[in-house]
Amino acid sequence: MVEAALAQLTERQIIxxxxQSKASMVSxxxxxxxxxxxxxxxxxxxTAPN
Structure with a gap:
């Protein structure tokens, strides 16, 4: 499910x-x-990373 969610976000160019952000989202x-x-x-x- 996590892999599919990341694939769809990338495929649809949503984000x-x-x-590092991908690892955090997966976790x-x-x-x-x-x-x-x-x-x-x-x-x-x-604070957000620069």
């Missing part, structure tokens, strides 16, 4: 991810898929 999607609880929305208040 262009670098390797987040796997946590959501493997969790036994509903996902909780999180607001990242940190």
């Amino acid at each position: 262009d991810l670098d390797a 987040n999607l796997l946590v959501i898929l493997c969790s036994d609880r509903a996902a909780q929305p999180v607001v990242n208040s940190g």
Whole structure:
């Protein structure tokens, strides 16, 4: 599912991810898929990488 999601995002040119962002998205999607609880929305208040 994660691989298909990334492929569709790339194919449809919705987002262009670098390797670090792609790894982060894969990790987040796997946590959501493997969790036994509903996902909780999180607001990242940190700084964006330059």
